[in-house]
Amino acid sequence: MKRYVIFDIDGTLNRTDLYAVEAYQKALAKRNWNIGREEIISCIGLSPSAIVNRLFGSLENDELETWRRDIREYESILMKDRARPFDGVEQTLAALKQAGYGLAICSNAFAGHIESVLTAIGLCQYFDTIGSLNLGADKIEVIRKLSHHTGWDKACMVGDRIFDIQAARANGIPFIGCEYGYAPEEIQDADVVVREAAEIYGAVETLI
Template sequence: MESSKRLIAFDLDGTLNKTEVYALDAYRNTLKELGVGPFSDEEILDRFGATHEEDIKYFLGNDVTENQAKKYSITLDRYWQEAQSNKCESYPMVASTLQSLKENGYYLCICSNAPYDEIVGTLKRLDLFDYFDDIQGLTPECDKVYSLRELVKKHEPRSLTMVGDRYYDYLAAKENQATFIGCAYGYGKDEELKHADYVIHSIQEIESIMKVIC
């Protein structure tokens, strides 16, 4: 049965979280320690939004061994936690925009390719955790289409909007019949957002768009 919820699903990295302020250092240090690369900052930034498994193959190659993958994961997590604890920043106006959307009755969720615990930790460091009604991390299918589908199954919303900066977000929206708002200020290239229903250049633009959508 359809609920009365007007659900907005937000991607995290490149949408709410200015990930590069800590993640670039974490990736650089990991790749240097493992003797992998070189990779440019642009190449690293292009990975933001992908799954961890995809990153492993991108940086270490398709023939990566289980031990190499494990070492990469442990090393990246160590540098990631260290860097994030010192530098963590959301985009301008994120908190006030989320607050306004909540006050106007929207049901706010996270739909991310990151693991659940990592999402929670990041949101708490950004002081954004309390704005969200539900958090959906990566599913066993390792595909954001299924992550958004889980939110739809759980909440059966009256309206569904996906907000994100990458092609993964657009595809999730398309496959779940959601309106897609593309974030041009994030990490996606223009090509990834060319089929978006709306494109925004700052997070607060969502408020006026939502008044049109529902």
């Protein structure tokens, strides 16, 4: 029987705020925008286009390309020294692999960015399947395609945002909500809510 655990990245595996807040503040300062830390954190986990819509409404093509380049450059520099997973994440992933679970990523980012983040936080080796925006327009479609690709018999989703739980529900799989992430109020209807990453293994065993 194929059993898979599908993970969001930002706010679930990755302590994104350690570098992303400053990266966004630097890019915004170049444009004479001043947006507070909490507003930036509220964007973590959104798709690139949704972040632009929230911060600017819209950008012309040239402005959009420059914005994306600035964010990539600032994050790349800051990630080298600051990128970290949440406490207990690596031990949990290792335990799940040891128990025979397949591990997959489902993210609102593109594949190149996902690989860079997983490399920076030292977790690439645990994931055999990456579900990114290269597979679909949103996480609902990404999970559906991951299901076809892996042929799992049972699976569950682990995440920290409302669109994670919506994607799990739309695909008929249980959801583990990470209260330690960036939007704990959004995941209180999860099948299981965990307060720290070390609790994920037990939640997975309970659900699948």
